Amino acid sequence: MASCLNPVWRSARGQRIWADYRERAEKLNAETVNPLLARYIELVSLQARLSSILIETLDVPHTDSDCALLSYFNGEALRPLLALAAREVSAKGKMEPPEESLNLLEDLWNQVEEFQYPRDFAARLALEVFATEISVVPHREMETTPDRCPHCGFPILCSIAREEGLGTRRSALCSLCSSEWAVSRLGCLRCGEQGASRLPVFSFDAWAHIRVEACDSCGGYLKSIDMTEDAEALPVPDDVASSAVNIWAFEQGYQAIGRHFFNL
Ligand SMILES: [Zn+2]
């Protein structure tokens, strides 16, 4: 199919993110075999294929920095992605008629409907690819709480700590469009609690670069990836590799603020 992409699109982040995530997941799985990581490797490989299809077919003729990212929904471009993702992950005989699936996809995108698992897993994979690719198109940011992405409005995946001067800088990463946004270095991103005595931080022998930032005010916890401990860490594969941490936090009575790839 002829490509008619505009210059903005051509300079998009392209498929690199999926290849990087896959490579990192393979490295982590080679170090410590983990069935969840093995499944993730299959799914991120599928996302790389979805991304190739999207790059070939999607045209963004008019971009406007006053438009919200969500306004770029494109059902025609998403249709083949959804079909392929559904073939790969849905149980046989459980597929919705195509038009119904596409309507549901638009409702999920606009957050009229919440993702339900396993019903919407294929839709989720397709929308993550679409959102990640489209997030580089000029758009207006939204007013959100710090635990939601100012680009697409979807929930945070995790926080990331990086070196800055003599200290660290904290940012947040979106679970849908992979955008990063700056957040304050301290404080609960859900309820805004600032008191250190109510914000316990837990670390783990098995994962030196993973922390659980908990909040005793709202009962939430957020996983944090400390890039100063492991500069090669990448949000999704490292989150999947350390999913035992999510189970541990749940057992301590905390609820997830971030949205894990497998929705643990
Ligand atoms: Zn986002």
Ligand SMILES: [Zn+2]
């Ligand atoms: Zn809180």
